[in-house]
Amino acid sequence: MSSKTKIKDFESAISELETIVGTLEEGDLSLDKSLELFERGVQLSRFCHQRLEEAEKKIEVLNEQGELSDATDSLNTSDSDADEPAQ
16 A cells, blocks of 8 residues: 555554554565555554544543543442452
8 A cells, every 4th residue: 555545544544554564574575665564554553543642532521521431430340349259
């Protein structure tokens, strides 16, 4: 894929990034092709990182508005339930 190809969404970016990593790990490419794929991988990585940051901020806003409970609270509740003996 060309480095100018538009990134559609997070999932397709991750999929393409995994393909690039696999191809680079094989080591059968020329230096130029390897650099081209590496550059595309960096673009995809930055896109994914940005999307994750946006999602994290959205979750924080929802938490502040009381519309979404903290995920760690529900995990702690589940853990404490698991520690109690069955009756």
